[in-house]
Amino acid sequence: MSDIPDDLIRLRREFDDLGRRCEEIDAALPSGVEIVDGAAVDWGPLDAARAQRAKTLLEIYTHPWVTDQPNPNAALAQVRDAARTAPA
Template identity: 35%
Template sequence: MTDLHIPEDLLALKRDFLTADTRCHEIADSLPSAVAVLALKANAEPERQADLVEARSDRPRIVGEISRHPWWAGCENRTQASLAVLEAAKTALATPAE
């Protein structure tokens, strides 16, 4: 897969998706469980819930842009190409900006 030349805009979209997904998980993890709220052991946090709804709304849009990218049309094996894009995006996110 090293011979793939992933377009920078596709890589940026995948990084954006991973960042948005991480944000969703961080917000969700900070919320009290529904069970605890219903048992009156925790308070509902409508502001944080609204933050989560907003953060989640970004992901489908980004996925749509990724899946419609013209680069996929030239890929012989989309599964392997998708894995390569994912790994490249993770590597880019893990590499500190200069």
């Protein structure tokens, strides 16, 4: 596999950041018990973060570098590893 494009590494980092953001938002939401007891829940921020994460994932999966590789799954793993180890 050839060198991974910088924009693809940036997308993967954005995807990982959005995953952490979804976890943070989720952790701040009321518990299931609190919701059953009537706690108000604003799902908007979590829905927006999840939608952006899905959009970013689609951009990664359909990136020309990934789709041109003989083994796209191996390419995606290589992108993941590069995004986590390469300097920002």
